Amino acid sequence: MKFSELARLGYHFARTRWLLSGRAGFRTRAQLQAWQAKKIASFLKHELPRTAYYQQHVGKSLAQLPLMDKTVTLENFAQLNSAGISLATATEAALRSEASRDFKPDLHGYTVGLSSGTMGPRGVFLTSPAESATWAGIIMARTLPSDMLRDLLTGRKQVKIGFFLRANSSLYTTLGSKRIDFTFYDLFQGVDAHLAALEKQAPDILVAPAHVLSQLAQLKLTGMLHIAPRKVISVAEVLEVDDKARIAAAFGGIVHQLYQCTEGFLGYTCEHGVMHLNEEFVHIEPEWLDEEHSRFVPVVTDFTRTTQKIIRYRLNDVLRVRDTPCPCGRVSLALAAVEGRCDDILWLPKKSTTELVAIYPDMLRHAITIFRKALPDYRIEQHGTSLHIAVNDVQPQTRQDMYAAIAALAERLGLQAPDFVHMPFVREDATKKRRRIMCVTRPCLVALPKLPVQAEQDGKRNEELSLA
Ligand SMILES: [Zn+2]
Structure with a gap:
């Protein structure tokens, strides 16, 4: 890394850690929003005239700009x-x-990467060296515990990060240095191929998709893996309740999450284990899914990155708001969960009418979890009025319990009970993003309600909840 980039990293680390989020940070949400509004106005003033796509929109406010999605962005x-x-x-690069x-x-000189899609076209990200350094500073400020920061600054001890992902990127290796041992474990080789190296590295911070962390946790619980990371961070997938419990049991402490995708670094877990939106760097407009304003689809504007414009980009995710403030005192929005994608919502007709009602992924997960404590892995796919269910357990009773x-x-x-259809359980390979719940087709009834989300259309595409 060049000196100028290192300086930039250091500056953004300090600014994020101590100026924007620490005691000197925002005391009220109104303060944060006012500051965001100023940043966005300046971003639009400078960036719209420089961007071919927005030539006809120069001078407009954020709310007046068109909504974007993956298709429009790729086109x-x-x-x-x-x-x-x-x-x-x-894409070729x-x-x-x-x-x-x-x-x-x-x-x-630019870093390019692809999102880890399972269906449809994959998202592409593009960052300049300066943006990579900024990103590294922000992500370290958000994730590095104080004791490891001390080790890093004094040079007393190397901080070791073990990172499992389906693709590395020079964006991530920006983090590597003499004082940081950043080891990438390529999921294309499977998890088992890396166990010896992982034991040897003994990472202080372990980063991996939720289902991989769960697999490593299982190995640790059965005495086949002996690492003791001080921090565990789940990325790229919904962190399921059972996986979270297993990971916490194996490694202790809070299971952290990074909510990051090609569209930006959107959220992180605070020291209380609560996910906060990264609102000091991205603006997230909620598109509410219910009257109670408990769930929303995020519309993202990244006013920090400028190489690739992410302006009013509608993600395909469903976020659930936490109903009590987080004890950490941060004024950025606290989430109860990143529930999944819009096409993870299942739909069943009411008993009395043909009106379809949404069953959000978390409602389903909760219902299944409370019904049976030690739950095996499962998949649920909606095909019209039928739910195709796969259970990784040979006991017929488990399947019956799930139904x-x-x-x-x-x-x-x-709501009307669905028909249940037996589906064989097939484990995806480690490089695939796991999706337990998916709506393939909604029930086709006489009058479909006007949906708050384009679930069916988006089902054919694939927005990523991922580290790229
Ligand atoms: Zn918090």
């Missing part, structure tokens, strides 16, 4: 970035890196 990729890089060039498993090369739990939930909500 207008070259018009939305200031590096003059086309989608074909960026990223695919070349993935094929060779050599993630060092950059494209004209009963879902039927009881439908009954409680006044």
Whole structure:
């Protein structure tokens, strides 16, 4: 890393850690919002005239700008970035890196990467060296515990980070240095292939998709793995209740989460284990899904990055708001959960009418979890009025329990019980993003309600809740 980039990293670390979030940070939400409004106004003033896509929108306020999504962004990729890089060039470079498993090369100095999609086109991200350094400073400020920071600053001890992901990126290796041992464990080789190296590294911070952390936790609980990371961070997937319990039992303490995708670094877990939106760097407009304003689809504006414009970008995720303030005192919005994607919402008709009602993924997870304590892994797919269910357990009773739990939930909500269809359990390989609950098709009834979300349309695409 060049000196100028290191200086930038240090500056953004200090600014994020002590100026924007510490005691000197925002005392009220109104203060944060007023500051955000100023930042956004300045961002739009400078960036809209420089961006081909927004030429006809120069001078407009954020609310007047068009909504974006993955399709629009990919179709207008070259018009939305200031590096003059086309989608074909960026995709080709990223695919070349993935094929060779050599993630060092950059494209004209820019870092490119692909989201880890399972369906549809994959998102592409593009960052300049300065943005990579900024990102590294912010992410370290958000994740590095004080004792490890001391080790890092005094140089007394190297901080070791073990990172499992399906693709590395020179964005992540920005973190590596003499004082930070950053080891990437390539999920394309499976988890088992890395166990010896992982034992040897003995990471202080372990970062991996939730289902991989769960697998490592299981190995630790059965005495086959002996690492003792001081911090465990779940990325790229919904952190399921059972996985969270297993990870906490194996490694102790809070299971942290990073909510980061190609569209930006959107959230992180505070020292109380509560997810906060990263609102000092991104603006997140809630598109409410219910009258109680408990769940929303985030519309993201990243006013920190400028190479690739993310302005009013509608993600396909469902976020649930925490109903009590977080004891940490941060004024950024606290979440109860990142529930999943819009197409993880299942729909059942009311008993009395044909009106469809949403069953949010967390409602379903909760119903299944309370019904049976030691739950095996499962998958639920909605195909019209049928739910196809796979259970990783040969006991027929487990499957029956699962059906009963879902039927009881439908009954409680006044909805028609679905038909249950047996589906064989197939474990995805480690590189695939795990999705336990998915709506393939909603029930086709006489009059479909006007949905607050484009669940069906988005089902064909794939927004990522991921580290790239
Ligand atoms: Zn908090």
